[in-house]
Amino acid sequence: GKSEGRNVYRFFEPGMDALMRERRALEVELEAALPKREFELDFQPILNIGSGAIVGAEALMRWRSPARGLVSPENFIPVAEETGLIVQLGDWALRKACNVAASWPPDMRMAVNVSAAQIKSGGFARSVISALAFSRLPAERLELEITETVMMDESDAVLKTLSQLRGLGVRIALDDFGTGYSSLGYLRRFPVDKIKIDRSFIRDLDKRDTAAIVRTVIGLGLELGITVTAEGVETEAQLDMLRKAGCGEAQGYLIGVPTKASDIGGLLRSQALL
Ligand code: C2E
Numbered sequence: 001g002k003s004e005g006r007n008v009y010r011f012f013e014p015g016m017d018a019l020m021r022e023r024r025a026l027e028v029e030l031e032a033a034l035p036k037r038e039f040e041l042d043f044q045p046i047l048n049i050g051s052g053a054i055v056g057a058e059a060l061m062r063w064r065s066p067a068r069g070l071v072s073p074e075n076f077i078p079v080a081e082e083t084g085l086i087v088q089l090g091d092w093a094l095r096k097a098c099n100v101a102a103s104w105p106p107d108m109r110m111a112v113n114v115s116a117a118q119i120k121s122g123g124f125a126r127s128v129i130s131a132l133a134f135s136r137l138p139a140e141r142l143e144l145e146i147t148e149t150v151m152m153d154e155s156d157a158v159l160k161t162l163s164q165l166r167g168l169g170v171r172i173a174l175d176d177f178g179t180g181y182s183s184l185g186y187l188r189r190f191p192v193d194k195i196k197i198d199r200s201f202i203r204d205l206d207k208r209d210t211a212a213i214v215r216t217v218i219g220l221g222l223e224l225g226i227t228v229t230a231e232g233v234e235t236e237a238q239l240d241m242l243r244k245a246g247c248g249e250a251q252g253y254l255i256g257v258p259t260k261a262s263d264i265g266g267l268l269r270s271q272a273l274l
């Protein structure tokens with residue numbers, strides 16, 4: 001079986017063994033990093049294209065490891081997902097993000113990424129409700145970003161959880177839209193408030209076919225009454241095209257890079273005064 005195969009690798013390939021040791025070390029460090037408060041959230045602003053106003057931000061996790069330096073979520077989230085640590089880590093992020101958002105002007109929304117393992121862990125709805133209660137953030141200002149992997153299995157339980165949260169006013173965004181196997185199928189089955197077009201499409205907006213796909217997704221959103229957000233907007237030309245296509249929101253380095261809470265808080269407050 002599978003475990004036998006693993007033993008065979010271990011036995012015959014010393015290189016593989018070193019890799020596994022390094023991986024195990026990473027797991028142990030990650031586990032210890034949470035009580036040591038080594039995780040941080042940065043916040044990236046989200047633009048309402050029509051009004052030109054910043055309408056909120058997405059919380060993006062970072063690990064400031066004394067040994068490894070600043071570690072990208074791409075390198076530690078998958079490990080945290082496999083070990084199950086993501087349930088605690090995600091809960092921390094949710095609480096932290098809600099607390100930060102509660103200090104923002106009253107119409108600013110906070111988007112938080114949620115892993116499949118968190119929703120499947122059982123206590124997810126309770127976690128969200130508790131984070132909202134402690135921070136006093138109105139549910140309408142919280143947006144949960146989920147990917148298709150959340151919807152892939154145990155879909156009845158997931159559907160129930162998402163519907164419950166939506167009933168409270170929490171918004172659900174379908175992240176990385178277009179990268180999965182059956183985005184449209186999930187869109188039909190799961191109630192979502194927002195689609196986030198993956199940045200790989202925005203990067204290739206100057207290609208005719210990609211532009212056609214993006215325009216079609218925007219049209220789909222308009223027809224379904226779902227907000228469409230374009231991720232990874234880096235150039236004025238991209239923003240222009242998205243505006244002409246009727247895209248609702250944009251996020252990306254052109255609008256703003258992820259920044260720490262104190263900086264984005266200032267930005268949001270100064271805008272609220274305008
Ligand atoms: P994502 O949810 O798709 O987040 C967007 C990523 O694109 C972020 O990378 C962001 O910094 C980056 N980005 C934003 N604008 C631009 C742009 O104009 N150009 C380019 N090239 N990149 C841009 P980051 O922060 O490294 O996060 C990577 C992924 O890690 C996220 O992708 C998300 O899937 C995951 N992640 C981050 N924070 C959390 C978290 O708190 N919980 C969970 N479960 N996953 C998280």
Ligand code: CA
Pocket residue numbers: 058113145175
């Ligand atoms: Ca996201």
Ligand code: CA
Pocket residue numbers: 175176196198199231
């Ligand atoms: Ca995304």
Ligand code: CA
Pocket residue numbers: 176
């Ligand atoms: Ca992504």
